[in-house]
Amino acid sequence: MTRLQRVFRDLARYPSAIVGLVIIAGLLIVAVYAVISIPYSEAIRLWRGGDEVVRENPRNARPVWANLFSRAELPRTIVLSSRDGSAEKSTEVLPGAKDVTITFTFDFPYDDFPQEIIVFFTAQYAARQPHVEMAWLTPDGRSIRVGDISPRWSDAFRFALDTRLVRRLGGQVPQVALFANPDPPPARGGQEGVPVPLKGTYQLQVSGLVFEEEGDVDAQLVVYGQVHGLGGTDHRRRDLMVALLWGTPVALAFGLLAALGSTVTTMVIAAIGVWFGGAVDATIQRITEVNLILPVLPILIMVGTLYSRSIWIILGLVILLSIFGSSIKTFRAIFLQVKESPYIEAAQAYGAGNWRVILHYLVPRIVPLLVPQLVVLVPTFVFLEASLAVLGLGDPVLPTWGKVINDANSQGALFNRYYYWVLEPAALLMLTGLGFTMVGFALDRIFNPRLRDL
Amino acid sequence: MQQNHALLRVEDLVLYFRTTQGAVQAVDGVTFDLGYREAVVIVGESGCGKTSLAKAILRLLPRNVDAYSGHVYLDGTDVMSLGDEEFRRQVRWVKMSLVPQAAMNSLNPVLKVGDQVAEPMMVHSAVKKDKALTQARTMFQRVGVPVDFLNRYAFELSGGMRQRVAIAMALTTVPDLVILDEPTSALDVLTQANIFNLLKRIKQDLEISFILITHDIATSSELADRVAVMYAGQIVEVSDAYRFFTEPLHPYSQKLMASVPRLRGDQEPEFITGQPPSLIDLPPGCRFAPRCPSRFEQCKEDPPMVEAHRHQVKCWLYA
Numbered sequence: 001m002t003r004l005q006r007v008f009r010d011l012a013r014y015p016s017a018i019v020g021l022v023i024i025a026g027l028l029i030v031a032v033y034a035v036i037s038i039p040y041s042e043a044i045r046l047w048r049g050g051d052e053v054v055r056e057n058p059r060n061a062r063p064v065w066a067n068l069f070s071r072a073e074l075p076r077t078i079v080l081s082s083r084d085g086s087a088e089k090s091t092e093v094l095p096g097a098k099d100v101t102i103t104f105t106f107d108f109p110y111d112d113f114p115q116e117i118i119v120f121f122t123a124q125y126a127a128r129q130p131h132v133e134m135a136w137l138t139p140d141g142r143s144i145r146v147g148d149i150s151p152r153w154s155d156a157f158r159f160a161l162d163t164r165l166v167r168r169l170g171g172q173v174p175q176v177a178l179f180a181n182p183d184p185p186p187a188r189g190g191q192e193g194v195p196v197p198l199k200g201t202y203q204l205q206v207s208g209l210v211f212e213e214e215g216d217v218d219a220q221l222v223v224y225g226q227v228h229g230l231g232g233t234d235h236r237r238r239d240l241m242v243a244l245l246w247g248t249p250v251a252l253a254f255g256l257l258a259a260l261g262s263t264v265t266t267m268v269i270a271a272i273g274v275w276f277g278g279a280v281d282a283t284i285q286r287i288t289e290v291n292l293i294l295p296v297l298p299i300l301i302m303v304g305t306l307y308s309r310s311i312w313i314i315l316g317l318v319i320l321l322s323i324f325g326s327s328i329k330t331f332r333a334i335f336l337q338v339k340e341s342p343y344i345e346a347a348q349a350y351g352a353g354n355w356r357v358i359l360h361y362l363v364p365r366i367v368p369l370l371v372p373q374l375v376v377l378v379p380t381f382v383f384l385e386a387s388l389a390v391l392g393l394g395d396p397v398l399p400t401w402g403k404v405i406n407d408a409n410s411q412g413a414l415f416n417r418y419y420y421w422v423l424e425p426a427a428l429l430m431l432t433g434l435g436f437t438m439v440g441f442a443l444d445r446i447f448n449p450r451l452r453d454l
Numbered sequence: 455m456q457q458n459h460a461l462l463r464v465e466d467l468v469l470y471f472r473t474t475q476g477a478v479q480a481v482d483g484v485t486f487d488l489g490y491r492e493a494v495v496i497v498g499e500s501g502c503g504k505t506s507l508a509k510a511i512l513r514l515l516p517r518n519v520d521a522y523s524g525h526v527y528l529d530g531t532d533v534m535s536l537g538d539e540e541f542r543r544q545v546r547w548v549k550m551s552l553v554p555q556a557a558m559n560s561l562n563p564v565l566k567v568g569d570q571v572a573e574p575m576m577v578h579s580a581v582k583k584d585k586a587l588t589q590a591r592t593m594f595q596r597v598g599v600p601v602d603f604l605n606r607y608a609f610e611l612s613g614g615m616r617q618r619v620a621i622a623m624a625l626t627t628v629p630d631l632v633i634l635d636e637p638t639s640a641l642d643v644l645t646q647a648n649i650f651n652l653l654k655r656i657k658q659d660l661e662i663s664f665i666l667i668t669h670d671i672a673t674s675s676e677l678a679d680r681v682a683v684m685y686a687g688q689i690v691e692v693s694d695a696y697r698f699f700t701e702p703l704h705p706y707s708q709k710l711m712a713s714v715p716r717l718r719g720d721q722e723p724e725f726i727t728g729q730p731p732s733l734i735d736l737p738p739g740c741r742f743a744p745r746c747p748s749r750f751e752q753c754k755e756d757p758p759m760v761e762a763h764r765h766q767v768k769c770w771l772y773a
Contacts, residue, residue, distance in 0.1 A: 345514060346552075347573075350546060351578055356573075
């Protein structure tokens with residue numbers, strides 16, 4: 001413990017190391033939080049998407065904090081439902097039928113129009129579907145007929161797809177026409193003719209007839225905003241926050257395991273080669289030289305395409321390919337020197353076997369060199385995993401940062417000005433790289449006294 | 455002097471190293487024996503093959519071995535015929551242990567010295583670590599190292615303490631024979647005296663035989679039962695310690711003794727003219743002949759080992 005404390009005390013002398021440690025600690029906290037708050041199966045479910053998970057999310061919505069950077073306040077999503085009491089529902093029993101009235105009342109204080117308006121219905125009936133009519137009440141007292149529908153068990157009325165409504169609104173898309181100010185104040189900067197939303201309290205009245213005694217109808221109004229959550233959403237309405245949060249433990253685990261797995265095995269193999277020498281050493285060196293010219297990325301792509309894209313398969317492959325990496329040569333050079341130390345001969349004299357010498361006498365001498373290298377290697381593997389995901393070889397079920405970038409790339413996020421979509425995962429990747437590199441360089445200076453005066 | 459019940463009998467041991475200039479004849483036909491509870495001191499100049507002899511006995515060979523032959527009988531069995539793995543398991547530290555030259559550097563810098571002393575026991579007698587540590591603790595007490603040093607690292611210890619730790623390490627498994635390769639060469643006189651007193655006490659208490667390799671004749675007289683003089687890879691004289699120190703026979707031994715300063719008496723220390731021969735390019739005949747003050751015609755031929763005045767000596771003067 002004291003040695004560890006000493007290392008930390010030394011680290012504290014480098015401001016960059018402190019910044020790096022804070023970043024790493026932050027990432028670890030996020031990772032732990034992600035795993036605890038969103039269990040693995042839940043994360044998979046949320047990321048798979050599908051109607052029941054993401055139907056209340058807007059499409060390609062910016063994160064909420066995008067409002068900080070724009071003069072106009074962008075609308076958030078408004079969800080009201082007759083089921084949970086956020087909408088008024090009254091039922092009047094008539095002979096042979098029920099009259100159901102659902103009133104959605106909401107405030108609209110935003111400077112831009114919503115993205116989409118949908119009313120989801122759930123109806124209960126045995127033979128005859130209920131019939132509902134919808135009317136839109138604006139803050140300035142206008143009443144606009146929206147349309148009517150006979151909802152099935154589960155149905156949706158999409159305002160923008162209802163051609164009659166669009167025709168009735170003079171060809172304007174409903175989410176603009178229904179919220180537009182009919183006589184807009186004189187626009188500044190000469191933007192004449194551009195619709196401006198009218199702020200105030202809106203109402204949607206759904207009045208329906210249920211033709212059976214046991215029957216009922218419920219409705220949920222979703223006015224999709226242009227911003228959503230801390231991460232925004234993607235083209236499949238999935239909350240990016242899920243991927244950003246869960247990408248953290250995945251990236252850290254992948255990076256740490258790959259770095260640890262490859263360096264430790266590399267070190268042991270180098271020690272074995274040096275200790276036994278002769279044919280063993282020659283074999284290891286030749287394998288290394290052959291492995292060094294094998295192209296890693298094409299092999300990974302090949303395996304990903306033909307065999308499996310599971311992150312664990314890729315992780316194993318990455319470790320396997322980097323075991324006989326160039327660091328074997330570096331380690332070998334050091335081991336050759338250590339091997340000649342008198343204490344190694346002394347160990348042999350007292351009868352220490354080959355493995356004892358390798359594991360107790362050779363390997364521990366390298367550990368001080370290994371630690372900084374290991375820390376610096378972590379982001380390399382994190383980036384590798386992200387690169388594979390960008391190339392479309394990410395794990396098919398796990399949400400990762402690389403897959404977010406991959407989606408953004410395939411959906412033309414930058415052309416469509418969805419900058420958040422690329423910037424969020426990229427920022428996290430860079431932060432990870434920065435944190436580990438800063439700590440790694442400081443550790444290198446601590447463990448490698450020759451660098452200390454630089 | 456030939457004993458049937460010698461602990462160790464070395465017969466015609468040869469160890470040559472291969473170099474680009476030719477074969478280094480570091481150990482060239484060495485024969486001697488060692489009884490139970492006996493200490494033999496092997497003296498000689500630097501580079502005469504003393505350390506190579508120790509390594510040849512313990513089979514600690516470098517990679518560039520050119521020739522390695524002869525017999526080493528330990529308790530009557532020829533350990534030279536054992537395989538490497540058998541030798542490691544049955545001989546090293548079980549029967550023979552070594553306090554290596556530069557013992558100060560022969561401790562693993564990343565292990566605590568207590569663990570290091572416990573290691574041979576864990577290797578050889580499959581003892582659990584805590585038991586081995588208890589044993590290490592008693593060994594520390596025996597060699598005079600404070601027991602709380604068990605948890606220190608080698609670099610935290612002084613030279614004398616490190617030397618004691620190395621000795622403790624050689625003793626943990628209580629072998630029959632301990633080879634001490636210049637155990638005091640890097641230490642000051644006072645510490646040297648302490649270490650030698652310690653070795654004398656251990657020899658009595660544990661009934662261990664010693665081979666003490668040194669170039670320091672004065673201090674070696676403290677411990678020696680017998681003395682073997684080594685010159686250019688060969689043993690040139692073996693004798694009882696008392697007789698050796700009072701009356702050395704071989705001209706080299708005489709010169710060696712004369713080079714030791716005396717506390718009483720006006721005798722100026724002498725020196726041996728010339729250089730010790732290169733072990734690659736040895737002179738024909740007697741190897742000491744080029745530097746010998748009493749050389750004569752016959753010295754061009756290799757002298758036999760003869761017995762004279764109850765010494766064994768390899769010199770034509772006594773043949």
